[in-house]
Amino acid sequence: MHFSNLQDKVVLITGAGSGLGRSVAIKLAALGAKIILIARTERELNEVKEIITKKNGKAEYYICDIRNREEIKNTVKNIFNKFKRVDILVNNAGIWTDEHLEENDSSLRKNVLETNSLGHINFTYELLPYFKKRNEGFIFNVISTSGVGDVPAGNNALWKSHGASKWAMTGFTKALREELINTKIKVTGFHPGGFDSMLYEKAGRVNPHNQPWMMKTDDVADIVVFVLTRPKDVLMEKIIVTKIAQ
Numbered sequence: 565m566h567f568s569n570l571q572d573k574v575v576l577i578t579g580a581g582s583g584l585g586r587s588v589a590i591k592l593a594a595l596g597a598k599i600i601l602i603a604r605t606e607r608e609l610n611e612v613k614e615i616i617t618k619k620n621g622k623a624e625y626y627i628c629d630i631r632n633r634e635e636i637k638n639t640v641k642n643i644f645n646k647f648k649r650v651d652i653l654v655n656n657a658g659i660w661t662d663e664h665l666e667e668n669d670s671s672l673r674k675n676v677l678e679t680n681s682l683g684h685i686n687f688t689y690e691l692l693p694y695f696k697k698r699n700e701g702f703i704f705n706v707i708s709t710s711g712v713g714d715v716p717a718g719n720n721a722l723w724k725s726h727g728a729s730k731w732a733m734t735g736f737t738k739a740l741r742e743e744l745i746n747t748k749i750k751v752t753g754f755h756p757g758g759f760d761s762m763l764y765e766k767a768g769r770v771n772p773h774n775q776p777w778m779m780k781t782d783d784v785a786d787i788v789v790f791v792l793t794r795p796k797d798v799l800m801e802k803i804i805v806t807k808i809a810q
């Protein structure tokens with residue numbers, strides 16, 4: 565099969581401490597990529613780094629809150645000092661809050677929008693000039709079915725601010741793709757339905773795991789890896805993945 569070789573490619577993954585980011589990191593490291601793990605919880609980042617390095621893979625972590633522009637700038641500077649390059653940016657970090665919680669606490673709304681949208685947009689802007697200079701790179705945005713209208717799970721009546729944060733990323737992804745249409749820089753919007761990660765547990769939800777509507781995180785990660793390893797001149801622009809009968 566003809567696919568892009570990831571050997572020694574530098575892949576930066578935000579939200580790599582748990583869930584999808586963690587699974588993708590481990591799978592890409594096994595294909596020879598050098599993985600840069602980003603999140604806020606050092607214990608989780610270190611755990612992922614150890615899993616990768618024990619299997620002779622390469623990984624480094626940087627603690628960074630993607631809601632903070634200065635932290636992003638410093639992190640990217642430190643990454644370039646050490647690695648000299650980034651080939652793939654996986655904008656994956658994210659949080660969930662249930663709508664009824666947001667109704668009582670507007671800071672949760674701010675948090676959702678600053679993490680799920682602005683954080684990714686700022687991270688992308690930090691790397692974009694570098695990708696443009698090389699006329700190469702891959703910006704892979706993990707969004708959600710709540711950022712597309714094509715599936716029933718896109719019903720944002722259930723999760724308004726969360727839906728807004730994901731639709732913002734859908735719009736940003738589309739605009740970016742159009743801006744870069746005559747370049748060799750790939751832009752993908754990835755829209756998974758529910759899967760069993762730490763997302764709902766971290767948001768304090770009751771029964772956060774093993775729900776019938778959840779896919780396995782590793783199954784979703786396999787699809788991410790498939791998309792990231794297509795030939796250089798093949799773009800999968802928009803991918804929707806759901807549990808059958810979601």
Ligand SMILES: NC(=O)c1ccc[n+]([C@@H]2O[C@H](COP(=O)([O-])OP(=O)(O)OC[C@H]3O[C@@H](n4cnc5c(N)ncnc54)[C@H](OP(=O)(O)O)[C@@H]3O)[C@@H](O)[C@H]2O)c1
Binds near residue numbers: 761
């Ligand atoms: N699980 C689902 O059902 C589902 C469905 C559709 C889309 N998604 C999307 O998939 C992506 C991955 O989520 P997941 O389900 O794998 O959840 P997860 O297990 O909770 O992982 C989220 C990751 O994001 C990091 N993160 C959160 N806020 C951050 C911040 N301000 N700065 C840096 N890192 C931050 C978390 O680490 P720290 O807290 O340590 O920072 C964690 O590593 C998210 O964008 C989510 O919206 C998930």
